[in-house]
Amino acid sequence: MDKIVVTHPEEKHFTFDQIPDLTGKVAIVTGGNAGIGYFTCRELTRKNAHVFLLGRNIEQGQAAVETIKSETGNQNVEFLHLNLKSLKSVEECAETFLARNLPLHILINNAGVTTNTFSLTEDGIQEEFGVNHVGHFLLTKLLLSKIKASQPARIVNVSALGHRKVTGIEFETLNDPNAQEPRQRYRQSKLANVLFTDELNRRYFEGEQVYANSLHPGVVDTNMLRRDDFSIAKTLFLFLSHLKMELLLPYIVLLVQKSKRKIIVEGILIHSV
Numbered sequence: 001m002d003k004i005v006v007t008h009p010e011e012k013h014f015t016f017d018q019i020p021d022l023t024g025k026v027a028i029v030t031g032g033n034a035g036i037g038y039f040t041c042r043e044l045t046r047k048n049a050h051v052f053l054l055g056r057n058i059e060q061g062q063a064a065v066e067t068i069k070s071e072t073g074n075q076n077v078e079f080l081h082l083n084l085k086s087l088k089s090v091e092e093c094a095e096t097f098l099a100r101n102l103p104l105h106i107l108i109n110n111a112g113v114t115t116n117t118f119s120l121t122e123d124g125i126q127e128e129f130g131v132n133h134v135g136h137f138l139l140t141k142l143l144l145s146k147i148k149a150s151q152p153a154r155i156v157n158v159s160a161l162g163h164r165k166v167t168g169i170e171f172e173t174l175n176d177p178n179a180q181e182p183r184q185r186y187r188q189s190k191l192a193n194v195l196f197t198d199e200l201n202r203r204y205f206e207g208e209q210v211y212a213n214s215l216h217p218g219v220v221d222t223n224m225l226r227r228d229d230f231s232i233a234k235t236l237f238l239f240l241s242h243l244k245m246e247l248l249l250p251y252i253v254l255l256v257q258k259s260k261r262k263i264i265v266e267g268i269l270i271h272s273v
């Protein structure tokens with residue numbers, strides 16, 4: 001974390017059309033029913049990947065799958081139930097996927113939550129940390145052998161630039177409702193995404209063709225920013241409203257295909273070394 005190099009990518013404005021064909025690739029995207037996750041699922045499907053769209057709301061997830069099928073003409077997209085607020089649900093989701101006996105080339109840990117209201121997950125972990133990091137941590141660990149067996153493969157952990165506004169994770173006060181202000185809780189969970197990514201690479205992927213990346217998607221107009229309790233970010237979004245979803249999302253998908261161990265920030269690549 002102390003060594004971060006910022007460079008500009010060669011191609012700053014590429015389009016979905018430049019994403020290569022993904023025939024034969026299997027992808028999982030968490031939080032695929034809405035926002036960034038939905039567009040990621042849609043474009044992976046359009047490029048012929050076999051996509052598993054994971055979400056906690058069955059009705060919305062299945063509706064998203066049907067919309068993607070009709071928008072892309074590709075039927076190879078499926079819904080799997082995953083509630084990251086429950087480690088039991090994470091285990092069940094991984095088991096359901098593994099029972100299909102498919103390879104796994106792309107895992108995009110995208111789902112995320114931020115809220116002003118303090119709450120705990122089913123397992124007694126502060127919500128942002130539990131959903132944004134611990135749930136994804138467990139999902140990734142349960143799928144790790146499958147991913148390694150399917151290499152070349154990639155993991156993308158969707159983080160946020162806000163992780164740079166905290167200096168560490170305050171584990172002692174994580175579950176104290178009064179100790180941390182809401183944005184700090186979110187930022188610490190996003191720092192956990194980055195540290196988790198680095199540790200995946202260091203512990204498991206040295207010399208392997210498996211690449212873990214953490215990603216800041218930019219400021220994107222999604223449900224996360226539309227909620228009333230996220231008004232600062234909403235204001236920021238309006239200020240940065242030239243950044244459109246359709247321009248930003250290709251970076252995620254291109255990252256899956258092209259890069260190795262990088263964080264990408266609105267067309268600026270931050271190489272984590």
Ligand SMILES: NC(=O)c1ccc[n+]([C@@H]2O[C@H](COP(=O)([O-])OP(=O)(O)OC[C@H]3O[C@@H](n4cnc5c(N)ncnc54)[C@H](OP(=O)(O)O)[C@@H]3O)[C@@H](O)[C@H]2O)c1
Pocket residue numbers: 030031032033034035036037054055056057082083084085110111112113131158159160161216217218219220221222223224225
């Ligand atoms: N939008 C931005 O400007 C921005 C900036 C930096 C980073 N990010 C990151 O980008 C990622 C995607 O966010 P977004 O902007 O696309 O927000 P979004 O539209 O609110 O989407 C978040 C997704 O996460 C899902 N989710 C939330 N809690 C969940 C749980 N307990 N179990 C399973 N799924 C859950 C949501 O499902 P429901 O629809 O059921 O709630 C939704 O599908 C997040 O990790 C976020 O931190 C976004």
